Structures are given as structure tokens and as C-alpha cells.
Amino acid sequence: MTIDLRSDTVTRPTKAMLEAMLHAPVGDDVFNEDPTIIALEEKTAALFGQEAGLFCPSGTMTNQVAIKVHTQPGDEVICDASAHIYNYEGGGISFNSGAQAKLINGDRGRMSAQQVEESINPAFDWLTRTRLVSVENTANRAGGSCYSLQQMKEISEVCRKHGVKYHLDGARIFNALTETKDDTRAVGMLFDSVSVCFSKGLGAPTGSVLLGSKEFIRQARRVRKVFGGGMRQAGILAAAGIYALDNHVERLKDDHRRAKTLGETISRLPYVESLLPVESNIIIFTLSEKMPSERFIQLLAEQHIKAVGFGKQTVRFVTHLDFTEEMMGKTIEVLKKI
């Protein structure tokens, strides 16, 4: 038994998901003729109270397409310093859009409306034009912390007041909503664009949907093609997304329960210095000096448990669809023996 705690992206499609993919009707999506992709786009848009959707191969692409549509070269994007769009998309903000980022040090990845408002530049010729605010929910690098509906709403009001666009990087939005119990529509409608991923907690092999107004998505379709994301008969992949929405959202609470249990064990280990609060399916902890993270990861590997370092002395575990109750028992046993 190999246990993989590196990421919730390591899941393999289930038999039932593969079955759904096998029978999906398909067509050429660049001509907008793939019925399964259209169904996934419409289903996701309706769920989040948006007009239209666009299926993309990755969450990086949905985020980057959104940034490209919302900004012009030289514009500024406001995000938290730990944001995926800034840290883990290969410098895409500048590479793809010629835009720059203004980073905010939020509370475990969550910016406040006041911080956002203070970061928006006045409209002087010599100042960078603030064009977009992006929030990440859950916030990955900050330990899977969740924004409340109220926090997201307050930022949306600041954006509207200053004529700035508002984007949600919702790679793990269903994890957040599992905890906050907020309504998908109530959240989705706050934003000018929303990125939803199916390849993280939802267990699909690939795929994300970008949501927005009809006009926004019309422009986004063109940018997706320019970025090389027109995928033809990709309905087989969209079918996995539809299956995931229907079958893998409810069960996220199991991943969260397991993450909390692991977190409780980890917080009591003698070689652990600190642990970020466990709010969803991500566990980030710092090892004490006598336990270098490389050695810790090696000791786990010897027991067939895969994990990755997340900065100096820090380790991240992520629970997911392929991390079972039995695996949790084994992991706890191994952690206690180290």
C-alpha cells in the first residue's frame, strides 16, 4: 500500500468516472460543438449564478485567461502574497498579460476589504492602473484557509466602488463551501470571473471551468485558443467533471475529517514545532530543528508514504479521494513511531 499525501491532484479516476467518460457524446469544441463540454459549462455556470462557462485544460489556464481578459499590459493585479496566480503559475501574470502584481500580506492568505482598498491606486497618470483583485478560496499555501461569504462580499463592494474587476481562484472552492456551508450562487455572483477546478478534491483527471458574463466568456474563448487551449473532442474530460460534480462534492467532508484527525496527531508529535489551523483538506506543519524536513520525508518514504517539503522545515499533507480510512490509520501509526 502506497500512501500519497503530496497533493489532492494525485487521484486516479474511479471506475464509475471512467465509465461516464467512455460514454460521453463528443464534438469539436473549437467549433463549440462538444455537447458534454457545453453541458459541463452550463451546469457549472448555473451552479455559481454566472451566465456562461469555458472549459480549459488546467486551473492555471482559467486563471491566466481571466487575467488576460481583465487587464492591459502595465496594469496591476492585487492578490495575497501567497497566491497561486503569483507564486505557482510560472510568472504568468507578466508573461501572458504584461501585467504586474501588488502583493498583500493577508491573514493566512485572506485579504481584508480594508487592505484591498488601501492598495488600489488613485487614477493619476503616473500611477499603475489597478485593474483586478483576485482572491483564492481555499488559500492553498496558507493551509487551506477559507474566506467567509461576508469577507468576499466586502471586497466585492470595494471593487465595485473603484471600478476594479474581481476574480475568484476557486481551485478548491468546494472545499471552502463544505466548511462555510455558503451557497454556490451567493458566492459566485459576487465575482466578475470564477475559476473552478475538477482535478483537485473532486478527483477528475484534468479540467477547470472559467465562469463569467457572456461577453467575458466570448473574449475568454479567443484567449484560450491563443494560449493553445482549444481541445477538440475533450468531452471525455468534461464528462469526468460532470461526474465529479454529481458524485464527489458531498464526500469532501470525509477528506476534511481525516485532515483534522491527522492534524490533531501531528500537533502532539515531539518533533513538530507548529501546525497551521486545519480548516479543510490541507495540513501544513513545521518540524523542530532536530528533524530536518528532508530526513522526515525520507523516513516517511521508507514506510511507503509520499509527502513533499513546503519551504524550509515545513511539510504539507493533503487528503483526497484516494486517501482512505485505512491509510489514515497507517499514517498515524508511522508518524507516532518516528
Ligand SMILES: *Cc1c(COP(=O)(O)O)cnc(C)c1O
Ligand atoms: C492547483 C491550483 C490551481 C491550478 O492548477 P493547475 O495545476 O494548473 O490545474 C490554481 N489555484 C490554486 C489555488 C491551486 O491550488
